[in-house]
Amino acid sequence: MNFEYNQKTKDLLARLNAFMDSHVYPNERLYHEQVCADRWGNPPIIDELKEKARAAGLWNLFLPDSEHGAGLTNVEYAPLCEVMGRAHFSPQIFNCAAPDTGNIETIERYGTQEQKARWLPGMLDGTIRSAFAMTEPEVASSDATNIRSSIVRDGDDYVINGHKWWISGVGDPRCELLIFMGKTDPQAPKHKQQSMILVPLKTPGIEVIRPMTVFGYDDAPHGHMEIRFENVRVPASSILLGEGRGFEIAQGRLGPGRIHHCMRLIGLAERCLELMCRRVSKRVAFGRPIGEQSVTLERIAESRILIDQARLLTLKAAYMMDTVGNKEARAEIAMIKVAAPNMACKVIDWAIQAHGAAGVSQDFVLANYYAHARKIRFADGPDEVHRNQIGRLELAKYAEAT
Template sequence: MDFEYSDKTKSLLERLNAFMDEHVYPNERRYHQEVEADRWGHPPVLEELKAKAKAAKLWNLFLPDSSHGAGLTNTEYAPLCEVMGRVHFSSQIFNCSAPDTGNIETIERYGTEAQKARWLPAMLDGSIRSAFAMTEPDVASSDATNIQSSIVRDGDDYVINGRKWWISGVGDRHCELLIFMGKTDPGAAKHQQQSMILVPMDTPGIKVLRPMTVFGYDDAPHGHMDMLFENVRVPASNILLGEGRGFEIAQGRLGPGRIHHCMRLIGLAERCLELMCRRVKSRVAFGRPIGEQSVTLERIAESRILIDQARLLTLKAAYMMDTVGNKAARAEIGMIKVAAPNMACKVIDWAIQAHGAAGVSQDFVLANYYAHARKLRFADGPDEVHRNQIGRIELAKYVD
């Protein structure tokens, strides 16, 4: 494996870093101020920066083999995604944020020509956003076959009923589309009961019950919503790929989404390590800088080791996805999905400790970043599910 960045990646990386320095970091405070002023609005600075990113041709970088994006492989995209991860909201600026990335890839890969024509132009242009409705409060959604929401055929329509929660992105007033997962045939084989269907957000019967909070953070204006679907009627032509294909689509959708989370977490952890280093060099306790204390040096060293380990494992997973495909790379994808959030939680926790009481306050991003990293130990499958899969794959190598 050769992890030397391609010339295309090097060029984009230089431009992306310059854009972050000139436009994103200087506007972090303004973004948060605008969110505080209008919790569930749409920060004007975001649209200004999106226009600049589009003009700079730093747009839809996540899309592989597509005329709409940069045509990067997973390995080429990894360092770019890492840079975006350094600021929690910045991936939106480049139209590279979840859940839109996964939804765009899903519609592009599995949608009909009519579905693509209806939704992809606006999603690729960044003028609308989308959400993915799978998780439910009443079942263990780590096993997607448990999902109980129903999608029932009624003439030329499907009627949807159920409750979903942790539906990220619905808080954004530009969210116009849901990809909804539910059961079309509870009597079918276990992995053929589920289907996915496109649901416009303005369809009657959709009710947002409340925003969920993560350690008290509501993640406005993106949000993670608790939602009720009561007799929501959409055309039968909105079904993706056909009845019973939902689990298949989910498996295809989640591979890239999982590794994108890990790429961004590495950038987030790098940012927190930088904040920790700057803090301990400027603070004095017991007569000398905190950075000279042995426990601090050990934590800085361990952070560097953990971040670099996670980066190399992420690159290996990306390389395998590019060369042998997502299915063959499922162990590597699972490993990094466990390793990266755990690494980030540990590094951020040490950064918080180095900041003292200020680290858990609203004056620094660390507490918010910790909440985000901890949440990702559940998103796209909890640690336990991935560890079980990795263990089974490992045991299968040993034949009696």
């Protein structure tokens, strides 16, 4: 196997790293200050850096096989996504942030020409953002067939009723669109009951109740909102692909979304390992630098091993997605979706420990990054669901052999 990135990726990687060094890392503190000053506003530094990124040709890098993006394969995009993940807020600077990436791909892949014309220009231009409304508080949403929200045809419209939460991105003042998943036919076969529909956020009947917090973090201005939908009416032309196709769309949407989370978490873990190494090199305890203590050296070494293992598994999953398709790569996608968040949690936890009490304070990003990594163990399916899938696929190999 050839582990070397191709020249196209190397060139983009060099430009992206230079951009991060020149514009992103130096503005991290300013970004957080602007968010604190206006919790649910639009930090001005983001728009400033987005213009620079667009001018530098570092825009919509996530879109494969598209006239609107860089046309990168998953393998080519992986190291770029990793670099963007080193600062939690930076993917949006390059218009490569979730959930917009998955929503753009969903509309481009499954939307009608009318739907694409209405929504894609603003999303691809970065002037509007979007959210994905699937998770519900009343049911175990790890099983998407549990969803209770309803989408009912009424003449030329659909009427939507439901209760959703953890709807990431709705806090952003630029958020204008929801992709809503609900049931159009509760009597249909199990995986044909659900549909997806495009819902403008300002449609009457949508009530944003509150932002959910992750270990006390509200993740403003992005946010993870609880929302109620009461008799929300949208044109019938808003349905994606047709009634009963929601589960199918979800499977197509979540594969790339899952691996993108993993790519970014590898970058986040790399950044935290770097912070840990710099911290322990300068701090002295019991007469010598903390970095010379055996327990610290072991944690640094183990972090290096875990990060590289996760990266290789991510690249394998990306390679299979590129060569045999998402369905055939489902075991590898599930494996990395378990491995990467658990790896990141462990590495960040060790970095926090190396920083002492400062590591859990607001003066460093580590506590916030830990909260984010721990959250990803639920996002796009919890560990338990992916482990069950991996186990069933592994057992099936031997069932077929006998």
